[in-house]
Amino acid sequence: MRRGLLIAWFVVCAFRASAIEPALPSWGEADRAAVKAGKWVPGSLLLTDEVPAGEPPAEKQEPLPGPTAEELVVDQTPLTQIPESFLGEYFNERPKSLLIDPQKLLSPQQYRDRLAFLDYHATDSSIDLVIYVFGMDQEIPGEVRAEELAERLYSTERQAAVVFYFLGAPKRSVLYLSPSLTDTISGAEQTHAVESSVIKSLEKADVVDQLEAFSMQISTRLYWLEQLSSGSAIPEGVISRNEKPESKPMAPRASERLNKMIPPGWWMPGVVLVGLIVVALSMNAWLRQRIRYRFPEFEVEPRLGGDQGAGIGAVISFAKSSPPPAQQREQVPEYQRRS
Template identity: 25%
Template sequence: MSRHPYDPPVPSALVLTMGLLLAVFHPLATAQDLEDADLTLPEWDASEWRQQAIEAAPPLAGGLLPSLGEAAAAPATVNDELQLRFQDAPPQFDIEALSAQLSDGRAIPWFAAVDDAPAAASATQSEPALAIELRDLTPEAVETILQWPKNDPLVDPTAELSEMEADELRRFLGYHATQARLPLRAIVTGKNHQLKDPAALTAITSAETNQLGGKPAALLIYPMGEPWRARLFLPPTALHAVSQPFLREAVEDCVAAARRTTRVESQLHDYLVQLSVRLFWIEKHLPPVVQSASPEPIEIAPPLAEVGSGDERPATVTFVPWNFLVTQWRTALAWVIGLLAAAGILMWAISVRRRSRARHLRTHVWMLPEVDSTPRLGGAFSGGAGFQTSW
């Protein structure tokens, strides 16, 4: 085959050079690919994840809270909920949950400490005091109660309430006094305090001492943290206007309302609110007030009568009256005697009936009557039979 005169010459030297380079560098490229395939994936350290999370995390609450860099730098001084957790994946931030926590302050450490402090204190104060731990009110406290302003519905001789809580309860009791015929006066004592001295109790519960707005008031002696030991005193008119079971139920409802919460200040508030409602119920049973034109002689009002609860409740409220027991016992005995008499009469009637029947069977014999029948076929030779056979 001959080459055309106008075809360009083939660069044989260039072809040989390219083939030589391919033969030299091809084994090197194949070895490099095999080496890259055998390499392991990079292993990330927790410190690297921490640094990446710090750089990528947005500022909390617009920069009001400590940044995540500070939280990661000093994790021992930050709340556990704000510490970063590093596993085998980058951290995930729940923006909705964090926003909900920021809205009520639960993500801020100092708000959590303030919120948990009353609960811890109430847990220790809500435990019942032992009998050996109870202490009588000191003479100074009793004197403070007697010298307390007469128009103040809240008496706190040992400063058990804060000023804000005391003012709130005073406003509530004052409003109750303006709307009710039976105002309410509360004496707040310590958890382990009790009032056992008869002379001091008589002086404190006298009608002259418990007057609010010219009206006889109900008196409540309330030990903080122990609503079941509260003692309620009512004027005789209110005490005799309703039944003892009604008063006992009222006291039990007040105690139940107070025990729904563990905070001692809230227990006192709930107790007073429930007692205020019950006093309004008692007012419906009071006799109407009669306005007299002629002045009447002033008489000394009798002292208040107690309607206590728990260990302080009087026997007339705790136990059933004796006359009631006698009446119920007589009724039950009459029913028992009547049932026994009816059962005895029934058994006697059955026995008489059985004896009469046995006697009747022994003296009487039952026989069927003999009926004469006329033979229809044959005569005497057939013995009166109705058929005969012959061979």
């Protein structure tokens, strides 16, 4: 009881303290006289740069140092190691699938989608595209030499292009080729392929979309590299360093589609046939325009005293939407019509 009263008393005092307003400032006699004499303008301290007397001068702050060029290029995020439990699945033997993600960085659906694309690429190309997926801040252990890995695992069976892809950091991606391909495809071409793929991937914001864009672009580049290895000439626009992002292939024009549909030798007969049809339709329309409809004349007995006619046609009311015309078909008086 006493404790409760004490607490209540403290609370009331706190409220009263908060309710007490601070004293309002008041003019001193000297300040009032200075303002009236015009010697001092209230608030002038805010309007000028003068340092009021008694205050120390403001210290000039030196500009902060900007980032160095190396800091701009190299990501300063500290790297982590790949858990040892996954190293065997990554690097021990040639993987069974073309997408290696033992850490389950991709969801099952995303994994299936990417793997389906890689399988489709493998059916269409003699160079398999193998992608190892790592985390964006993970680093390959020092004891794993990627070149040795490519020689050990990918020198037999099908040729392969191995990509170490860091999910969320496509700039760190690296491409390695099977030993049989490195002799025919120069390092510069490989670098170009990776650079263009990275550029494509950076157009996307989502990390999985980046992987998709990267894999599609490098698949395209692999096609051209395959052409290069087979000795075919590649258009300059594809191998140039400053190539622009590939635009979507334009849909064939109508004339091209038409050329594909109609064999070359059938053009003249086709034109003649179309012309004949047009002429026939025009003749038909002209004849229809000139056609005249006539009726035989019969002798009709006059009725109801009418000399000219007694043809009783229908009458229809359009005062309201009801009854509709269908219900007015039977010409009966209103009182006989059901409501």
